[in-house]
Amino acid sequence: MWSSLKAYSVPSISYDKITEKEVNRRVIMKISIIGAGKMGTAIIKGLINNGQNPKQILVKTGHYENALNLRQSLGITAVQALSDLATSDIYILATPATLITKTLSELSNINQQNAPIISVAAGVSFDEMLAIYPNAPLLRCIPNTPVAINQGMTSFSTSSHLSDNQKTLAINLLNQLGHTIEVPEDKLGIAGTIAGCSPAFIDVFIEALSDAAVTNGLDRALSYEIITEMMKGSAALAAESKIHPGILKDDVTSPGGDTIKGVVALEKNNFRFAVIDAINTILQD
Numbered sequence: 001m002w003s004s005l006k007a008y009s010v011p012s013i014s015y016d017k018i019t020e021k022e023v024n025r026r027v028i029m030k031i032s033i034i035g036a037g038k039m040g041t042a043i044i045k046g047l048i049n050n051g052q053n054p055k056q057i058l059v060k061t062g063h064y065e066n067a068l069n070l071r072q073s074l075g076i077t078a079v080q081a082l083s084d085l086a087t088s089d090i091y092i093l094a095t096p097a098t099l100i101t102k103t104l105s106e107l108s109n110i111n112q113q114n115a116p117i118i119s120v121a122a123g124v125s126f127d128e129m130l131a132i133y134p135n136a137p138l139l140r141c142i143p144n145t146p147v148a149i150n151q152g153m154t155s156f157s158t159s160s161h162l163s164d165n166q167k168t169l170a171i172n173l174l175n176q177l178g179h180t181i182e183v184p185e186d187k188l189g190i191a192g193t194i195a196g197c198s199p200a201f202i203d204v205f206i207e208a209l210s211d212a213a214v215t216n217g218l219d220r221a222l223s224y225e226i227i228t229e230m231m232k233g234s235a236a237l238a239a240e241s242k243i244h245p246g247i248l249k250d251d252v253t254s255p256g257g258d259t260i261k262g263v264v265a266l267e268k269n270n271f272r273f274a275v276i277d278a279i280n281t282i283l284q285d
């Protein structure tokens with residue numbers, strides 16, 4: 001049986017007073033996650049994989065039973081009310097974007113330690129959030145679902161109200177989840193879309209390749225193994241060699257061979273434009 005929130009207490013600290021060294025040393029923190037659906041849960045899993053004590057992850061969801069289910073499966077501490085998160089060391093907002101300003105408004109009343117706040121909500125700007133919670137120590141980021149296995153790609157921007165220590169603390173947390181890159185806020189939309197949304201496109205691609213494999217008689221599970229290993233290797237080759245993707249493609253297309261026929265068929269079907277159009281369509285919203 002997990003202990004109740006009241007029975008469990010982690011000492012908290014003021015981030016305005018501690019030194020950078022202390023921030024860096026403080027691996028175990030009391031982390032509050034507000035909203036734990038697909039993204040919030042992926043973050044929780046990544047933190048636990050990295051050695052974070054699950055009991056020190058406090059989770060508030062829209063429906064309490066969902067937080068209780070996570071307590072059952074992951075061992076986190078489920079809370080019923082936002083006010084239960086008053087002495088947190090860091091906050092992660094992972095509710096639907098439409099609820100972010102309402103949540104921040106409530107948080108402005110309970111953030112006793114002026115702890116840093118990470119918002120993962122796509123499309124909710126610093127200006128919108130600071131209008132609700134002036135001077136909030138905010139970091140905006142767009143992670144992606146591979147954070148669940150610490151192989152995420154998270155782009156982030158920081159507000160001017162985040163002190164150096166608060167920034168270090170927040171970035172240290174994100175770094176536990178995979179690769180991070182700081183971008184100006186006006187680039188967060190496109191950087192976040194490329195990394196945050198594209199896992200779904202990759203999954204559609206995996207599924208389509210697998211359907212083609214099965215159509216041609218390959219076992220489904222075997223096809224997934226082959227495809228995902230091929231993708232890991234192709235991504236690693238591009239990342240490690242930094243060779244232009246056009247050249248890597250040319251290395252595969254033997255003259256008069258099979259691959260170029262497939263590339264031509266993809267071009268005939270507007271593969272490149274389909275991808276560009278997908279991203280542009282998201283950003284036009």
Ligand SMILES: NC(=O)C1=CN([C@@H]2O[C@H](COP(=O)(O)OP(=O)(O)OC[C@H]3O[C@@H](n4cnc5c(N)ncnc54)[C@H](OP(=O)(O)O)[C@@H]3O)[C@@H](O)[C@H]2O)C=CC1
Pocket residue numbers: 034035036037038039040060061062063064066067094095096097099120121122142143144145196197
């Ligand atoms: N999914 C992804 O890959 C990515 C998502 N994001 C961002 O993450 C955020 C969440 O997206 P996603 O996880 O996909 O959505 P989900 O619908 O899966 O999760 C939403 C979560 O918010 C909770 N919630 C709803 N109302 C409240 C409330 N009043 N207080 C606390 N929690 C509440 C829900 O709880 P309950 O179900 O119990 O109601 C649920 O846990 C969005 O802002 C999105 O932009 C960013 C990058 C990638």
Ligand SMILES: O=C(O)[C@@H]1CCC=N1
Pocket residue numbers: 122142192196197
């Ligand atoms: O689909 C969405 O809106 C969120 C943001 C990035 C990935 N998922």
